Amino acid sequence: MDFQAIIVLILFLAAAGYISWRTWKAFDRRNSGGCAKGCGCASDKAPVMKV
Template sequence: MVTQQIIILILFLAAAGYMGWRLWKAFDSRNSGGCAKGCGCAADKNASAKA
């Protein structure tokens, strides 16, 4: 019984950590590109508008 609770706790903490990381990445503007996804792959908006 205790082993099952430990496994569930580990899974819950991993899921909560993953959701927190995704939330942090969504609002972190340091690596954001020109698009809203924040992956950093898009070029500067001014440079792409001139092309």
């Protein structure tokens, strides 16, 4: 492969990885909070027990 094809392949894989990560975060319910931003600010998370 020539140099330009390698750069295009790396950029394509980075973009595909980013889109996959954003899709995963959109459907991941573990860290979703009560607000629409998904920042995790809601109190419905599992409580952490301190000993």
